[in-house]
Amino acid sequence: MNFRTATVALLLFLQGVAWSQESPEIVLQKGHTSAVLAVSQIRSTDLLASVSQDGSVNIWDLQSRSIVRTYYNEDSKGEVVGYASATFAPDGSWMAAIDRTGTIRRISLPGGELQSEFQAPKRPSLATVPQNPLLATDGSSIFYSPSERISADGLFKFNLEGEPKGKLDNSVGTNWWSVGVGKLVVCDFDNLSVYSTETLDLVARSEVGGMAVAGVAFNSGGNKLAVSTLSGLKILDPETLEELADLPFAVDNAQNSTRVRPIWAGENLYAFAYANATKGQKLYRADFATSTTVVSDAEATALVGTSRTDGRLCLGGLGLNCFLVDPISGNKLSLEGDGGGFTSFALSPSGDLFTGGRQGDVKHWSGKTGQLLRTFPGLRFVTKLEIAPDGNHLVAGDVLGQTICWEIESGKKVGSIEGRQRYTSHDETAVTVLSFLDNDRFFRKAEKEPVQLHSLSGEVLDSWKLNGEPVAVDTVGQRLAAGSVQEVSLQDKRKSILDQRFDSAASALLYDSGRLLVGTESGSLYRWDYSDPEKKPELLTKIEGGQAVRAITADSASNLTLFSSGSTYGELVEVSRLGKVQRRVRFEGKGLRDLSLTGGGRVLARGANYTLQFYDRESGKKLGSLVGVRDNEGWVALESDGNFDGNSIGLQSVSFELGGQVYKVDQFLEDYLQPGALARLLGDTEVAKPRTPQLTASTLKKPPKVSIQSPRSGETIEGESVIVELRVSDLGGGIGRMTFSHNGHRLPESEIRRVGEGQYQVSVSPVRGVNDFSATAFEAGNTVESRTERCRVTAPNVEDRPPKLHLLSIGIDEYKSGLALKLATLDSESISNQFSSGLYVPGERLHLTNAEATLAGIRKAVTQIEQRAEPQDAFVLYLAGHGTVVEDTYYFLPHDANIGSDESLM
Numbered sequence: 001m002n003f004r005t006a007t008v009a010l011l012l013f014l015q016g017v018a019w020s021q022e023s024p025e026i027v028l029q030k031g032h033t034s035a036v037l038a039v040s041q042i043r044s045t046d047l048l049a050s051v052s053q054d055g056s057v058n059i060w061d062l063q064s065r066s067i068v069r070t071y072y073n074e075d076s077k078g079e080v081v082g083y084a085s086a087t088f089a090p091d092g093s094w095m096a097a098i099d100r101t102g103t104i105r106r107i108s109l110p111g112g113e114l115q116s117e118f119q120a121p122k123r124p125s126l127a128t129v130p131q132n133p134l135l136a137t138d139g140s141s142i143f144y145s146p147s148e149r150i151s152a153d154g155l156f157k158f159n160l161e162g163e164p165k166g167k168l169d170n171s172v173g174t175n176w177w178s179v180g181v182g183k184l185v186v187c188d189f190d191n192l193s194v195y196s197t198e199t200l201d202l203v204a205r206s207e208v209g210g211m212a213v214a215g216v217a218f219n220s221g222g223n224k225l226a227v228s229t230l231s232g233l234k235i236l237d238p239e240t241l242e243e244l245a246d247l248p249f250a251v252d253n254a255q256n257s258t259r260v261r262p263i264w265a266g267e268n269l270y271a272f273a274y275a276n277a278t279k280g281q282k283l284y285r286a287d288f289a290t291s292t293t294v295v296s297d298a299e300a301t302a303l304v305g306t307s308r309t310d311g312r313l314c315l316g317g318l319g320l321n322c323f324l325v326d327p328i329s330g331n332k333l334s335l336e337g338d339g340g341g342f343t344s345f346a347l348s349p350s351g352d353l354f355t356g357g358r359q360g361d362v363k364h365w366s367g368k369t370g371q372l373l374r375t376f377p378g379l380r381f382v383t384k385l386e387i388a389p390d391g392n393h394l395v396a397g398d399v400l401g402q403t404i405c406w407e408i409e410s411g412k413k414v415g416s417i418e419g420r421q422r423y424t425s426h427d428e429t430a431v432t433v434l435s436f437l438d439n440d441r442f443f444r445k446a447e448k449e450p451v452q453l454h455s456l457s458g459e460v461l462d463s464w465k466l467n468g469e470p471v472a473v474d475t476v477g478q479r480l481a482a483g484s485v486q487e488v489s490l491q492d493k494r495k496s497i498l499d500q501r502f503d504s505a506a507s508a509l510l511y512d513s514g515r516l517l518v519g520t521e522s523g524s525l526y527r528w529d530y531s532d533p534e535k536k537p538e539l540l541t542k543i544e545g546g547q548a549v550r551a552i553t554a555d556s557a558s559n560l561t562l563f564s565s566g567s568t569y570g571e572l573v574e575v576s577r578l579g580k581v582q583r584r585v586r587f588e589g590k591g592l593r594d595l596s597l598t599g600g601g602r603v604l605a606r607g608a609n610y611t612l613q614f615y616d617r618e619s620g621k622k623l624g625s626l627v628g629v630r631d632n633e634g635w636v637a638l639e640s641d642g643n644f645d646g647n648s649i650g651l652q653s654v655s656f657e658l659g660g661q662v663y664k665v666d667q668f669l670e671d672y673l674q675p676g677a678l679a680r681l682l683g684d685t686e687v688a689k690p691r692t693p694q695l696t697a698s699t700l701k702k703p704p705k706v707s708i709q710s711p712r713s714g715e716t717i718e719g720e721s722v723i724v725e726l727r728v729s730d731l732g733g734g735i736g737r738m739t740f741s742h743n744g745h746r747l748p749e750s751e752i753r754r755v756g757e758g759q760y761q762v763s764v765s766p767v768r769g770v771n772d773f774s775a776t777a778f779e780a781g782n783t784v785e786s787r788t789e790r791c792r793v794t795a796p797n798v799e800d801r802p803p804k805l806h807l808l809s810i811g812i813d814e815y816k817s818g819l820a821l822k823l824a825t826l827d828s829e830s831i832s833n834q835f836s837s838g839l840y841v842p843g844e845r846l847h848l849t850n851a852e853a854t855l856a857g858i859r860k861a862v863t864q865i866e867q868r869a870e871p872q873d874a875f876v877l878y879l880a881g882h883g884t885v886v887e888d889t890y891y892f893l894p895h896d897a898n899i900g901s902d903e904s905l906m
Contacts, residue, residue, distance in 0.1 A: 022697045024658045026627055026638045031067070031337015032056055036316025038133070040088035040095070041308045042109045044707070046790060047662075048314055048335070049109050050322045051086035051097055059110045060322065060335050061655060061662065063788060067337060068655045068662050070609070071112045073099050079567070084124040085134035087142070088306075090220070096142050098124055098135055104142070106160060110662075118162025122146040122153055133304075136179040138197050141165065143179055150177060150186060157200065166200045176215055181222025183238045187213045192227070194238050206241040214274075215261035226262035228271050232293045233262060233286050235269070249284075250292040260284055265307035266714040270327055272300040272315060283313075283327055297330035310792035311714035328794060329770055338653070340628040341610020343382050344594070348408075349391045351599030353682060356382025357632040358610060362396050364408065367599060368686070370637060370645060370678030376406050378413070386434040386442065393439070393456055397431025401446045405456050415457035417444065433471045433482075437490075443471060443480070451482055464488055466497070472509035472516070479530075481509050481516055487530045498530055500537060508562075510552040519549025519562060525575065540579030547571060550595060563595035570595050570605055572617065585620045589613050600683015614681040624681045629653040637678040642668070642695020645677035659697025667784050668695065701733040701779045703786040708775060713791045717766060720798055724773055724791070726752070726760040734780025741774045743767065743871030748863065766795035767872055803872040804843030806865045807835055810858065812881035814850045816896045824880035825849045831878045844868050853881075854896045 032052035039050045047068075048060040059069040072080045086097035094115060096106040102123040106115040124134050125147045132148040142160065146153045155168040155177070168184070177186040183203065184195045192213070194203040215228045218238065225238040232248035247269075260271035271293070273281035283300035284293050302315035308324070312333075316322040324333040344356035351367030360379035365372055376394065385396035393414070397403040401419025406412065420429050433445035437453065441461065445451045451471060453462040468483030478490040484506040487498040500518075508519035518526040523543035529535050543549070547564040555561050555574070559582065562573040570592035574582040587595070592605040592613065602623065607613040612626040624639040627650075634649030638656075644665070646654075651673075656663045672695055676687040693699055709725040711717055728735055740747050740762050753761050764773070773791045778784065811828025813821045832847040846861045869875060882893045893899070 022659070023640045024638065024642050024656045024695055026625065026636060026644075026654050026656055031321045032058065034082070035303060036322060037083055037097075038086040038088060038095070038304055039314045039316045039322055040092040040109075040306055041314060042092040044309050044789075046788060047110050048308075048322065048324075049088065049092065049095060050316050050335075051083060051095065053082050053084075055080040055082045055099065057095070057097075057107075057112075058337070062324070062333075062335075063664075065333065065335055066653060066655070069110065069112065069657065071107065073097070073105070074567075075101075084126055087133060087135040087137045089137060090139045096135055096137060098144065100124070100126060104135070104144070104158075104162065106142070116161045118158070120144055120146070121156060121164075132176060136177070138179050138181060141197060143184065143197075145177070155184075155186075157197075168195060168200050176213055178216045178218060180218025180225070180238065181220075183218065183222060183225075185216050185218070185225060185238065187216060187227075192216075192236075192241060194225075194241060204239060204241045206236075214259035215271075217262040217264060219264040219267070219269075224264075226264065226269055228260050228262045230259070233269060233271060233284070235286075245286075245288070245291065247286045247288075247291055247293045250287070250290070250294045261305065263305045263307060263313060265311050265313060265327065268311070268327070268714070270296075270300075270313065272302050272305055272313070274301075274303070283325060285327060296327055298325045298327050299330075299332060300325050309713040310790060311794075312792070326770070338629050340630055340632045340634065342606065342612050342626070342628055342632075343610060344385050344396075345596075345604070345606065345612060346385045346387050346394075347596060347598055347604070348387045349389065349599075351682065351684070352391075353598075353604075353678075354385055354387060354394060355612070355626075355628070356385045356396055357628060358382075359631045360398060361632050362394070362406075363632065364394075365678060367682050368679055368684055370676050370680070370682070370684075370687070372635065372647070374411050376404070376411065378402075378404050378416075383430045384432065384434040386436055388436050388439045388442075390439045395434055395436075395442050395444075395456075397434055397444065397446070399430045401429045401431055401449075403431055403434070403444055403454075403458070405442075405458065415455070415459075417454065417458045419446075432469045435471055435473055437473055437475060443473065445469065445471060445482070451480065462490075464493075464497075468505075470507065470509050472511055474511035477511065477514065479511060481511070485509065485516070485518055485528070487516060487528075498533055500528060500530075502526055502537065507548045508550055508552045510554065512554055512560075517552050517560070519552055519564075521548040523547050523549060523564060525549060525552075525560075525562060525579070540577075541575055541581060543571075543573055543581075545571075550593065553597070561597075565592045565595060565605070567591065570603075572603065572620075585617065587613075587615045587620050588622065598682045600685070602681065602683040604682075624677070626678060626681070627654065636665070637681060639677050639680060642672050643674040643677055643680075643690050643692060644668075644672055645675050658695070659700055659702070661702070662787070663784070670783065671695075701781055701784050702731040703733055703779045703784045704731055704735050704777045705729045706738075706775050706777050706786050706789040708773060708789050708791040711791065711793050713793065715793045717771075717793050717795050718797060720765060722764050722766055722793075722795075724762045724764055724775075726762070726775055726789075728758050728760060728777050730758070733784065736778040736780045736782040738777045739775065741772075743770075743772050745869060745871040745873070748866055765870070766793070766798050767870070768795060768798050768800045770794055771871075801870065801872070803840050803874065804870070805837050805840035806843040806869055806873060806875045807832065807845045807878070808848070808861050808865060808876070809835075809846070809878040810848045810853045810880065810892075812850055812853050812893075812895055814895070815882065815893070817899050819882055819893075819899070821881065827880045828878060835876065835878070837874075840874060843873060851895055853894055855894045858894055 034053035037051045046062040050058045055073040057071040058067050061068045081099045083097045088095045094108050098104045102120040105117045136143045142158045144156045157166040184197050193205045212230045217226045225236045227234045235245040259274050262271050269286035271284040281301045283296045283298040285296045287294045302317040305315040313325045322335045341358050342355045346354045353365040355363045362376040364374045379398040381399040395405045403417035405415040431446050436442045450463045450465045466482035466486045471482045481487040485500050489495045502520050504520045504522040506518050507521050510517045516528045523546045525540045526537040528537040547566040549562050549564050551563040553561045560575045564571045570587040572585040589607050591608045595605045603615040603617050605613050614623040626637045628635050634653050636646035636650040638644045651665050674690040679687040707727045738752050755761050771793050774788050776788050777786050809828040809832040811825040813825045844865045879892050
C-alpha cells in the first residue's frame with residue numbers, strides 16, 4: 001500500500017410510475033418539439049406529465065429534472081400523429097387527448113396503458129397557438145368542443161369509455177370555458193353561465209358585459225370560481241355567480257394590459273401571463289389582506305398551467321418544455337429534454353465501435369473493454385461516418401455538409417471538406433453517403449450534389465453526376481452504383497451511365513461476383529447483370545411483410561443476408577443466391593435503422609430516440625442498449641440482465657424502469673455496476689460475464705412506499721416546532737432504514753419515531769420562510785431505496801435563526817500502528833483556532849488529535865454536530881493525517897487504523 005500525507009478540507013453545505021416489464025429498460029428521451037398543451041402532477045409523486053402538439057407525452061422526474069418516459073401517439077403504421085388538445089384527471093392518474101384525426105385516447109399515468117379509445121363526432125379545428133383547450137374533464141366525464149370557442153357545433157359530453165352522454169348547444173360563441181367539481185362554466189361575449197356537469201342544465205347566469213374576461217378556473221373544491229379580466233381578478237360563487245371577492249390590480253396593469261390566466265394553488269390564487277405576452281412577465285398573486293392583485297417576484301409566461309401539492313406551479317408553453325415556479329420564493333426550475341444520443345455508427349475491422357452524435361461528437365469505443373477511448377470534435381449533427389478498410393482513418397459528415405477525416409490512433413485531423421455555414425434544410429445540405437474506395441480515397445455525396453471521390457486530405461479527385469442514395473462500390477471491377485439505380489465505370493468516364501428501374505426505390509446495393517444486388521423499399525431483392533444493358537433485372541425474392549431492405553451482405557458462397565426494417569421491428573433474412581428464403585429472425589424495436597453485424601456476431605441497430613440497440617443474431621432476443629446523455633458527455637450501457645456500465649455524468653442522469661416503478665441508478669450501483677457491459681454487448685467473449693443474479697421485476701426487492709400525512713404541501717405553519725407524520729407501506733420487500741431531511745439536511749435516524757404500525761413521526765424546528773421536508777425508506781436489506789416523498793410548507797412567523805458554521809478539525813501525528821507525522825496536529829489546531837466566516841455565526845467547533853481521533857471518536861464527533869446542526873447551517877471537515885487510495889476511493893486513516901490489508905482499511 002502507498003501511504004501519503006494528506007491535508008483535506010471539505011466544505012459540506014447541508015441540503016438533499018409504472019411501466020410493466022420484466023427486464024430493466026433505459027431510454028433516452030427527447031423534449032417536446034412543439035407547444036405544450038397540458039401539464040399535471042401525477043398523483044402526489046415527484047413525477048410530472050406534459051402533453052405537446054407534436055404527439056408526445058413526457059413523464060418528468062422532478063428529482064433528476066429529466067424525462068424518464070415518453071409516449072408517442074402513433075397510428076397503425078407507427079407514424080406519430082400530433083395532438084390538438086389534452087386534459088388530465090384531477091389527481092393526474094390518467095390523461096385524455098384528441099389528435100388531429102379526431103381520435104380521443106385515454107391512457108393511465110405514469111404507466112401509459114390505453115384505457116379507452118373513441119372517435120369524436122367532428123374533427124378538431126387546429127390552431128398554431130391554442131387559445132383554449134378543446135378537452136376537459138371532472139374525473140368522471142370527458143367534455144369536448146371541436147373549436148376553441150364553443151360554436152354552433154356545441155360541447156359534447158362522453159363517459160370515460162367514450163359513450164355519448166349529452167350535448168350543450170351554443171349558438172352565440174364562447175370565449176372561455178372550464179370544468180370543475182360538478183360544474184361547467186362558459187363565458188360568451190355578454191354572459192357567464194354555469195351548468196351542471198351531470199345534467200348539462202343551467203345553474204346560474206350573469207351578465208359580464210364589458211368585463212373583458214381573459215380566463216376562468218375552479219378551485220379544487222369546486223366552490224370558488226376565479227375570473228381574470230384586464231382590471232384584475234374576481235372570485236365568484238359558482239352556484240349563484242355572486243361576487244365573493246374583487247381583487248383589482250394594485251397599480252395600473254403595468255404589464256402592457258396583458259391577458260392573464262387564473263390558477264389556484266390550494267386556497268391561494270395566482271395568474272400567469274399568456275404565452276403571446278412579452279417575455280419576462282411576472283406572476284400575479286391575489287393579496288386577500290389588501291383585496292388587490294399584486295405582482296410577485298416570479299417570472300411566468302405560459303400557455304397552460306396547474307399547481308402541485310407542494311404549492312409550486314407547473315407551467316408549459318411555446319418554449320417547448322415545462323418549468324416549475326415557486327410563487328413564494330420566485331425560484332424557477334426548468335425542465336428540458338436531453339440533447340444527447342447517437343445519429344450514426346460504424347464498426348472498425350478490429351471490432352471497435354464509432355458513434356456520431358446529435359451534438360456533432362464522434363466517439364471511439366473499445367470493442368475489448370467497452371470504454372470510451374477518444375472523442376473527435378468539430379462537426380454538428382453527424383449524419384454519416386465510415387472507417388477505412390485498414391482501420392487507420394475515420395471520415396464523418398454532418399447535417400451542414402461538413403466532412404472531416406482523422407487519423408484514429410493519434411486523433412489528428414488530416415483533412416476536411418467545408419459545408420454550409422448555417423442550417424437551411426437537411427435535404428439540401430446533409431452528407432448522405434461516405435464510402436471508402438481503398439485506404440486512401442473515399443466517396444462522398446450530399447443531397448443535390450454529385451458523387452465525389454476525395455483524398456484523405458479532402459481534395460476532390462473525381463466526380464460523377466449520379467442521383468440519390470444508397471451507393472455501392474466494386475473495388476475489384478472498378479464500378480460505382482447509386483440511387484434507384486444508376487451504374488457507371490470508375491475507369492472510363494466515356495462509357496455512358498446505365499439506368500435501371502425497379503418496383504420501388506432502391507434502399508440497399510451490393511456488388512456480388514460481377515452482378516449488382518438491389519434491395520428495395522417494398523422488400524424485393526433483385527440481381528442485375530449490368531454487363532448486358534438490354535437484360536432486365538432478375539427478381540430473386542420478395543420478403544413477406546414488405547419491409548424495406550436496408551442492407552445486403554454476402555455471408556458465404558451460397559447465402560446472402562438481408563437486413564430489413566420498418567416502424568415497429570427489424571429483421572434478418574438469410575437468402576440463397578437462387579432466391580430461396582432460408583431463415584428469418586425478428587428484432588423487436590421501433591424505428592430500427594442501420595442494422596449491422598458486430599465483430600462478435602451481434603446485431604447492432606440505431607433505435608428510437610437516438611439509442612443503439614443490441615440483439616442476439618440467432619434468437620432475436622434483445623441484449624441491451626447504449627445511450628448518450630447530456631450532449632453525449634454522459635453514457636450508459638445496459639444489459640438485459642440488469643448489469644450496466646457508464647460514466648459519472650451518465651449514471652447521474654438516467655433512471656431505470658422495472659416492474660412498475662422508476663428507480664434511480666444509484667440504487668443498483670453496488671450489485672450491478674459491472675465494467676465491460678458495452679464490450680459484452682458487442683460480443684467480446686473475453687470479457688467475463690458477471691455472476692450477479694439477473695435483475696428482473698420478479699427478483700427485485702421492492703422498497704416500501706412513503707407518504708407524508710401531515711402537514712400538507714402548501715400549508716402555512718405556526719409555532720417553533722412542527723410534528724411531521726409519515727406513513728410507510730410495505731410493498732413486499734420489508735421495511736429497513738429510513739431517512740428524513742429538512743431543507744436538504746438529513747436528520748439522525750433516531751429522530752424518526754415509530755408511533756404505530758407503519759406510522760412514524762419527526763419533530764422539526766422550522767425556519768422562517770420555506771421549509772422542504774423529504775422522506776425515504778429502504779427495503780429490509782437496506783439496498784433499494786424508495787422514491788422520495790416531499791412536502792413544502794411556509795413558516796412566516798417563527799424566529800429567524802442565523803446560519804451557523806460547524807467545524808470538525810482532525811490532526812493525527814501519532815498512529816497506533818506506528819505510523820507518524822510531525823505537523824498534522826499543529827495544522828489542525830491552527831484551522832480550529834482561526835477558521836471563521838462572515839456569512840455564519842459560530843456553531844459547534846470540535847478538535848480531535850492523535851488518540852482522540854479513533855474511528856469511534858470521529859463518528860461520535862460527527863454525530864454530535866449532526867444533532868445540533870440545522871438546515872441553514874454549514875459544516876466544514878478538516879483532515880490532516882495519513883490516507884490511501886483503494887480502488888479509486890480515498891480513505892483517511894484514523895488513529896487506530898489496521899493497516900494490514902486493503903480489506904482491513906475498508
